[in-house]
Amino acid sequence: MAVAEELHFRRAADRLGVAQPALSRAIQHLEQELQVRLFDRSNRAVRLTEAGAAFLRGSHGIMNVVDRAVEETRQVDRGQIGSLRIGYTDMAIGGVLPSLLKTFQARHRGIVLHPHHDVTSTQLHKLDQGELDIGCVTGPISRAGYDQVPIQSERLVCVVYENHPLARRGSIRLNELAQEDFIHGPTRDWEHFFSYLFPLCRRAGFVPHIVQEAYNSAGILGLVACGMGVTVLTESVRNILIRDLVILDLEDVTERLQTVALWKTESLSGSKSLFIDALRERSPDMDLP
Amino acid sequence: MAVAEELHFRRAADRLGVAQPALSRAIQHLEQELQVRLFDRSNRAVRLTEAGAAFLRGSHGIMNVVDRAVEETRQVDRGQIGSLRIGYTDMAIGGVLPSLLKTFQARHRGIVLHPHHDVTSTQLHKLDQGELDIGCVTGPISRAGYDQVPIQSERLVCVVYENHPLARRGSIRLNELAQEDFIHGPTRDWEHFFSYLFPLCRRAGFVPHIVQEAYNSAGILGLVACGMGVTVLTESVRNILIRDLVILDLEDVTERLQTVALWKTESLSGSKSLFIDALRERSPDMDLP
DNA sequence: TTTAATGATGCTCTCCAGGTATCAGATTAG
DNA sequence: CTAATCTGATACCTGGAGAGCATCATTAAA
Numbered sequence: 001m002a003v004a005e006e007l008h009f010r011r012a013a014d015r016l017g018v019a020q021p022a023l024s025r026a027i028q029h030l031e032q033e034l035q036v037r038l039f040d041r042s043n044r045a046v047r048l049t050e051a052g053a054a055f056l057r058g059s060h061g062i063m064n065v066v067d068r069a070v071e072e073t074r075q076v077d078r079g080q081i082g083s084l085r086i087g088y089t090d091m092a093i094g095g096v097l098p099s100l101l102k103t104f105q106a107r108h109r110g111i112v113l114h115p116h117h118d119v120t121s122t123q124l125h126k127l128d129q130g131e132l133d134i135g136c137v138t139g140p141i142s143r144a145g146y147d148q149v150p151i152q153s154e155r156l157v158c159v160v161y162e163n164h165p166l167a168r169r170g171s172i173r174l175n176e177l178a179q180e181d182f183i184h185g186p187t188r189d190w191e192h193f194f195s196y197l198f199p200l201c202r203r204a205g206f207v208p209h210i211v212q213e214a215y216n217s218a219g220i221l222g223l224v225a226c227g228m229g230v231t232v233l234t235e236s237v238r239n240i241l242i243r244d245l246v247i248l249d250l251e252d253v254t255e256r257l258q259t260v261a262l263w264k265t266e267s268l269s270g271s272k273s274l275f276i277d278a279l280r281e282r283s284p285d286m287d288l289p
Numbered sequence: 290m291a292v293a294e295e296l297h298f299r300r301a302a303d304r305l306g307v308a309q310p311a312l313s314r315a316i317q318h319l320e321q322e323l324q325v326r327l328f329d330r331s332n333r334a335v336r337l338t339e340a341g342a343a344f345l346r347g348s349h350g351i352m353n354v355v356d357r358a359v360e361e362t363r364q365v366d367r368g369q370i371g372s373l374r375i376g377y378t379d380m381a382i383g384g385v386l387p388s389l390l391k392t393f394q395a396r397h398r399g400i401v402l403h404p405h406h407d408v409t410s411t412q413l414h415k416l417d418q419g420e421l422d423i424g425c426v427t428g429p430i431s432r433a434g435y436d437q438v439p440i441q442s443e444r445l446v447c448v449v450y451e452n453h454p455l456a457r458r459g460s461i462r463l464n465e466l467a468q469e470d471f472i473h474g475p476t477r478d479w480e481h482f483f484s485y486l487f488p489l490c491r492r493a494g495f496v497p498h499i500v501q502e503a504y505n506s507a508g509i510l511g512l513v514a515c516g517m518g519v520t521v522l523t524e525s526v527r528n529i530l531i532r533d534l535v536i537l538d539l540e541d542v543t544e545r546l547q548t549v550a551l552w553k554t555e556s557l558s559g560s561k562s563l564f565i566d567a568l569r570e571r572s573p574d575m576d577l578p
Numbered sequence: 579t580t581t582a583a584t585g586a587t588g589c590t591c592t593c594c595a596g597g598t599a600t601c602a603g604a605t606t607a608g
Numbered sequence: 609c610t611a612a613t614c615t616g617a618t619a620c621c622t623g624g625a626g627a628g629c630a631t632c633a634t635t636a637a638a
Contacts, residue, residue, distance in 0.1 A: 009616060022596050024617060034359060036366040040555075043603045043615055050558040051366035058358025065354045069347025070323060077325040077340035266329075269339040298585060308628050313586060315626085332584055332634045580638080587632070594625090601618070607611085 001063075003027060003039065004056045007046045079270025081110035085133045086275075087123035088115055090217040091193075092136040092259050094236035095152045096282075104278050111271045120192040127264060133272055138192040139260030147265045149279045153256040154234035156197070158248040159220075161227045171249035178206035181229035183220050186213050196257055197232055204252070208232075221245060290352075292316060292328065293345045296335045368559025370399035374422045375564075376412035377404055379506040380482075381425040381548050383525035384441045385571075393567050400560045409481040416553060422561055427481040428549035437549040438568045443523035444545055445486070447537040450516045460538035467495035470518035472509050475502050485546055486521055493541070497521075510534060 002012035003023065013020040031038050038052035048056065075081045088097050093115075101113055116123075116132065123135035124143070141148060158177060160167050166176065187194065187210075201208050211229050214220040217240075220231050225244045234257050238247060261279050263272060291301035292312065302309040320327050327341035337345065364370045377386050382404075390402055405412075405421060412424035413432070430437060447466065449456050455465065476483065490497050500518050503509040506529075509520050514533045523546050527536060550568050552561065
């Protein structure tokens with residue numbers, strides 16, 4: 001490229017910081033390898049052949065592609081560009097996660113976020129399989145080879161329909177629900193949530209009488225609104241405004257449902273650690289039991 | 290790329306035909322130069338980092354661009370692709386040149402032809418300046434550093450309007466035009482053509498009485514059709530059918546107007562010599578005086 | 579505990595790229 | 609017409625990058 005631009009071996013060699021003979025031979029080797037004459041050179045003048053001009057264009061292209069590849073690699077390494085597959089539960093997406101994703105996205109335009117809605121157990125499986133980079137699950141989780149950061153901690157609340165006898169109370173105690181019909185999520189999928197809720201009910205002296213299982217939070221709330229029963233969910237449901245529903249605090253339940261971000265300790269890539277940094281920054285004081 | 294595909298240094302080294310330590314160090318050097326870790330390698334497993342995956346994609350791109358640059362360069366060298374700037378005169382474009390360009394184009398799809406309409410003197414100038422690759426001019430031309438091939442040789446004919454006294458004759462002698470009004474092209478530009486015609490008239494005993502100059506062949510024929518005068522052109526005007534015009538042979542003019550293709554002897558590129566080969570093939574027996 | 583597998587490291591040697599000096603051909607100066 | 613100058617090519621030599629061999633270090637499997 002230097003010779004093509006200077007059309008003068010000595011000047012090109014000066015520009016490249018090598019001696020002129022070295023450059024002459026370099027060009028000779030190149031021509032030999034390509035089996036194409038790139039320069040017409042008499043003792044007095046150097047000119048590009050047509051093929052040489054074509055190769056000059058090609059060389060510019062090569063330099064561009066190489067530079068871009070290197071630059072992109074470095075950016076990926078620094079996490080400036082990349083992609084993250086992030087799992088989330090109903091609680092996570094109903095709580096802090098949306099604003100968290102939004103601010104992260106605004107700060108790191110080059111990172112493409114791929115959110116996946118899955119319950120905790122599915123997310124754990126996908127993390128194992130490498131199908132997710134970060135899971136946002138009901139925790140805390142202690143799992144070999146995984147690290148976690150808490151992202152939210154919610155009280156439980158009771159949701160009833162507007163005409164329910166308890167609807168005007170504002171807050172109740174958990175044992176007041178002993179005789180109520182419960183609507184809840186699918187037992188198999190929501191095991192992590194139930195493993196929180198059921199011990200609390202047992203402590204309050206009853207086993208919840210589940211009359212209906214819905215497929216997800218929205219379904220549960222819909223069934224509650226129809227008057228088919230009540231439910232206990234996390235306080236993030238306050239963010240969802242639904243007519244005919246009333247949310248009641250549970251006075252005697254101080255336990256909080258943790259939602260944690262979870263990732264394989266190994267293979268901490270640039271974008272992943274940037275995301276985790278953002279999580280840590282957001283909840284510096286929140287600590288796990 | 291081999292390591293990234295095999296995820297195994299020894300196998301990759303085998304594939305590349307080098308020893309494993311050499312490959313290990315090559316990767317180390319690459320990582321050092323990029324300042325980016327491309328592989329996570331324990332003693333038991335090799336995996337691409339995210340940056341490594343990015344660089345693998347980049348490398349594929351680089352290989353493609355390099356291969357394409359080399360291939361394109363070779364094709365240009367062989368003349369399989371390229372571009373040719375070809376000048377032509379009214380006579381050339383009225384005669385064999387169109388079919389010549391057409392067959393050449395059909396045979397060499399990769400070569401882009403750029404025709405430029407110019408009179409002989411302009412073409413010569415542009416050839417000197419390197420603004421044309423091949424000129425098709427009124428010849429023969431003897432010019433240092435240039436080669437030529439004849440592409441057509443035409444008789445002169447007289448063109449008159451339909452009601453002209455000579456119109457029914459079919460053929461005439463040149464001196465019968467002694468008293469006629471002549472229409473002709475611009476004296477300055479058509480010097481090459483005039484340098485043929487005027488000596489013939491002088492030999493026939495008269496100096497043509499030019500009453501009107503048009504800008505080009507079409508203009509001349511238009512003025513002739515209007516009855517403003519007659520003209521002498523080459524027989525290629527037979528290819529242009531214009532109402533109200535009659536073409537007469539000139540019995541006593543055996544001289545022929547040569548049109549030749551002309552190019553700088555030096556810098557014979559692939560596509561240029563292919564074009565010249567095609568010209569030579571087309572007129573193998575036509576010889577210049 | 580031993581064995582096998584696998585990447586990293588140390589050492590040696592080769593050979594290619596680069597440097598210096600010079601040649602060969604062409605243009606310019608006087 | 610000769611000398612000077614310019615410019616790319618060639619001859620020869622040297623140093624260092626890179627290749628191979630032997631071996632180490634670590635880990636998983638037997």
